[in-house]
Amino acid sequence: MSSHATPHQVEPIAFGQRLQIHRNRRGMSRTVLAGLFGKSPSWVKAVESGRLQTPKLPMILRIAEVLRVRDLVDLTGPEVGTSLPTELFIGPGHSRLPAVRAAVDAYPLTTSRQAPPLEHLRARITRAWTARHQAPDHRRVIGTLLPDLIRDAQLAARQADRATDRRTAQSLLAQVYALAQFFLAYQPDSSLLWRVAERCVVAAQESEDPHTIGIAAWLAAEAHRDAAHYDAADAVTEETLRWLAPHRPDGGDDVRAIAGALEVAAGYTAARRGNAGAAWGFWDRARASADRLPNDYYHPVTSFSRTVMGAHAVTVAVELHAGGESVRQAARADAHTIPSRPRRARHRIEEARAHQLAGEAETALATLERAHQTAPETIAYNGFARRILLEESESRVPAPRARASRLAVEIGALAA
Template sequence: MPEVIPFGQRLRRLRERRGMTRPLLGGLVGRSAEWVKAVETGRVGVPRLPLLLRLADVLSVDDLAELTGEERLSAASYTKAVHDGLPAVAAALAAYRFDHADEAPETVTALRLRLTDAWQAWHATGRHRTKVAAVLPDLLADVQHAVRSTEGKPRRQAQAMLAEVYHLAQLFLSFQPAAELVMLTGDRAMGAAQDADSPRAIAGAAWYMNHVFRDAGERHEARVELAMRAAELLEPDRDPDALARWGLLQLAVALSYAKIGRGGDAERFWDRADDAANRLGAGYAHPYLVFGRGMVDAYAITIRADLAQGRDAVAAAEAIDVAAMPSATRRAFHAIESARAYRMQREPLAVVHLLKRAYEESPETAQYNRFTRAAVAELAANGPALVRAEAETLRRRVGVPAAG
């Protein structure tokens, strides 16, 4: 018979693996450090489903069996949605197409136009995952063909574009039950960027690989080292693109430190990103990475929330306006992060309002966001009477099962 591991021990292992202290975990789920200790030592039993979902969100757990040991109780339906385009994208990543090996590849210019269109679709209002899933398999195959069929500078340019295509694939796959494919695309993107011998492509790949490791709640030291090494390859004073990528990597390190509760280090690296944004000017935003003044200000909400500083997170949310940010997906994401801050302050009306705004801005951003899915299930089941009806409507729209 397999070993039966109590819930408290499972919780402690997951918390320690994520590098979290008891006060940090308790603060992130609205409980005290003493409550966390009581659960881990068995003095308090397994929480009810809404709090389990909150723990799963904070600990980046996709299957509640990791927490409870009960295979019948899965978090996947609550924390992750599955897009209809997932099988086709997964098949494209596994395929090695040689059927047009004798054909001349598209020019780098033509491929760049298609890739730019795909990025614009990702950042546009509406169902961005659906739009990208429709073009991603063919775009991936054609850029791979260009890499195989060219030499010299065109090949390096195609390799850099291939890294970007893998970034798009990684974004599409995120928050779906395809963790191994997310890791695969991140690794392939970094390989393509290195083959392109492009410090800028490597910097972009490092930003997205940081998302992979950070969302998994693991490898803090590795992701900080990766970001710093990639930043060292750049010449931030060369032009706005280089400075934006350098600033983005400082932001990656700040987010990584915030995840493990090291507020001083998080603030130090956020200050570096802040300086880069100031040097770029208020109106600048990177064409597809979207780094700029708006992103840096908005990520201050995430950093404060990850540090369990609810009041400061709300203050950061109230101080910014992301309306000018040229990305509907980003605007929706930061609205969701603002909702996370307000939930820490126990303001459910603001939480529902912000999640509703996020859904209206970018339905698929809300639908595939782990916090949104857990929060609407919890509020629809156990929220104050004033918000339950709206939360129930949102729960149905994003396709989350009732928490009961």
């Protein structure tokens, strides 16, 4: 042993070992992982064994995207990661986050304040969802509304006397927690997001309302998939779809729409796993569900509708890393028909992913610029957009490098 060594020194974990740990944690074979970013299983094995050196930043970013590694240091190690932007799938903490956190954390038992009437609270929640869809700075808008909505909905649930009022109040409380999840997503407080998600599920179950239960399940599945808990996401969607089945014929458009949204969610998870057959099968089921809705119907929480199915097809193809199919689906989808600004911006980001997969960097960047014009807060918190901009900011071609760097600085993904 060298005289300079100490008994407590630990060899750093190499990139390949970290890659293998994350891959195994996600339950992915080398074949599936390799296929999702266009490499061979033998290439993955060579990187994991250390026979190949650590890839360059663009490939590291693509691996991080596939494995849903939120902090790049977890994948690269601090020795490599110190020079890299660390947060990929976590955006900045919003200025309204402390106020929303305080409202969630509060536990007022002795207040004498009277809860607002349930119909008044319902109208405020409806206006909040409408404001979210219309505003380019939607996090600021709902972050401003949420603290009072959380406090009033909690009071309403606690003060309701009759059984029917208690169920209605629990449904409204679940809807407020659903709105909070849209605000908290991709912010640096994942424990708060999970607490709100769990409260949403509990309140929804207490409401006994199929539509509200479906919303809570859809949001729980989204959270599980974003955390790469694919088995949990599948369990939530499959169980809820089975439970909703007898409610769908007579449950009205909202129940049929939330079931369709859950079918889309199941398709997204299958695509994230690399299972093309199951992914497109769920999309087909969702398409049939959308076709049973009125032409002008638009679900206020999930955006599920006829108009959004083209956008969903783009995402399925992109999650399967099928570049040509992604671009074909993007050409068919019409972003202008999506009434929600944040959902339209998200679709633009998915289009950008499609064009980058197809090797069309300039088109991808132009599409991200349109997303930024539509809803700046959407792109600032979107890990896929951040990954594209960081990758293209390393391009050897001056024009896309400068274009990507400018937008990356504007959304806070790179320092000025």
